[in-house]
Amino acid sequence: MRMRKAWIVARKDFSEFKANKQIIATLAMMPILMTVFSVLITVPLASLAAQKPAPEPDLHLSLLVFYDHVDLRDTTLNNAWVNHSAIVNGIVNVSYINNSTLTNVIAYKSLLDNVTIANGILIGCVLRNSEYTQDTTVMVDTVVSGTTTGSSDLYKSLLDMMTHSFLLYFFFIMAVAMPTTIASYSFVGEKTNKTLEPLLSTPLTDGELLFGKYIAVFVPVMSLILVAFAIMTALIDLLTAPLLGYFLVPDAVWLVGVFVLTPIICIVGIAMNVYISSKVNDVRTAQQYSALIVLPVLLVFVIGPVTGMGSITVGFMAIIAIAFLGVLAFLVWLNLRRFNREDILTSWK
Numbered sequence: 001m002r003m004r005k006a007w008i009v010a011r012k013d014f015s016e017f018k019a020n021k022q023i024i025a026t027l028a029m030m031p032i033l034m035t036v037f038s039v040l041i042t043v044p045l046a047s048l049a050a051q052k053p054a055p056e057p058d059l060h061l062s063l064l065v066f067y068d069h070v071d072l073r074d075t076t077l078n079n080a081w082v083n084h085s086a087i088v089n090g091i092v093n094v095s096y097i098n099n100s101t102l103t104n105v106i107a108y109k110s111l112l113d114n115v116t117i118a119n120g121i122l123i124g125c126v127l128r129n130s131e132y133t134q135d136t137t138v139m140v141d142t143v144v145s146g147t148t149t150g151s152s153d154l155y156k157s158l159l160d161m162m163t164h165s166f167l168l169y170f171f172f173i174m175a176v177a178m179p180t181t182i183a184s185y186s187f188v189g190e191k192t193n194k195t196l197e198p199l200l201s202t203p204l205t206d207g208e209l210l211f212g213k214y215i216a217v218f219v220p221v222m223s224l225i226l227v228a229f230a231i232m233t234a235l236i237d238l239l240t241a242p243l244l245g246y247f248l249v250p251d252a253v254w255l256v257g258v259f260v261l262t263p264i265i266c267i268v269g270i271a272m273n274v275y276i277s278s279k280v281n282d283v284r285t286a287q288q289y290s291a292l293i294v295l296p297v298l299l300v301f302v303i304g305p306v307t308g309m310g311s312i313t314v315g316f317m318a319i320i321a322i323a324f325l326g327v328l329a330f331l332v333w334l335n336l337r338r339f340n341r342e343d344i345l346t347s348w349k
Contacts, residue, residue: 009212
């Protein structure tokens with residue numbers, strides 16, 4: 001296969017894209033929206049993750065009563081020290097609660113250390129090294145320190161999950177979804193422009209012709225994805241580095257994902273769409289079939305974050321890359337095997 005001949009086909013398509021700027025504008029919409037979404041999500045999370053815990057107020061506790069290893073139900077506690085106990089349906093005022101569980105409790109100006117809370121209202125309290133149900137615990141003017149739920153550690157976890165899982169998944173989805181805009185147009189568009197017969201009559205091999213169509217789609221799609229990646233990275237680091245004290249992206253996972261796995265996924269999407277374009281008779285039908293075939297590919301990247309099995313690591317991406325290379329090899333073989341110029345010309349007239 002002569003690469004120079006394939007580039008001739010690609011350059012012809014490039015000139016058509018240049019003449020029809022609406023194609024590139026439509027293609028660019030997804031990367032633009034992705035970049036804006038990434039910044040709008042990441043910067044507020046980084047701001048919350050960078051927050052330092054408020055200083056603990058001096059509660060001026062004056063402890064008069066001591067409870068140890070008891071069950072306290074429907075009780076109001078004032079100036080009490082409670083250790084290794086369970087408090088249910090109670091009210092706690094200006095007390096110290098240590099190594100205990102609180103259920104359906106209202107606490108006011110108390111120090112809660114190493115406790116577990118379910119269904120509580122905390123007003124003006126200090127909560128240390130504790131666990132609580134975030135959806136059923138109401139806090140008013142309460143300082144939280146040393147816990148994973150409700151502290152800056154939670155926002156750091158969310159920030160890490162967002163930047164190293166979901167945002168990277170969006171790049172993979174773009175790589176397989178964006179080619180549907182122009183790859184499905186590959187051969188059907190030649191028929192619409194009345195250039196199909198001259199193209200198929202050229203002394204190019206089937207491989208050169210198909211590879212030229214691959215290049216014509218791959219170059220603009222990957223260029224837009226890489227530009228979006230560069231702008232997103234610059235904006236996120238510019239806005240979050242002063243808050244976090246370090247650059248959030250990119251790291252090794254991002255670099256492997258964007259520069260290794262994303263191009264492979266993109267070529268797989270192109271191969272699928274070019275095959276469809278060579279088998280149908282109009283652009284609308286080609287785009288409809290392309291959208292349906294893309295769904296199983298997208299499912300791979302939906303199952304991961306939903307089930308928790310697909311944490312983005314270099315090893316995980318290596319497995320996916322090998323799988324997609326196998327799919328790509330099959331699609332290239334299928335394109336070459338089923339591509340028949342005479343059938344295309346006779347069936348499309």
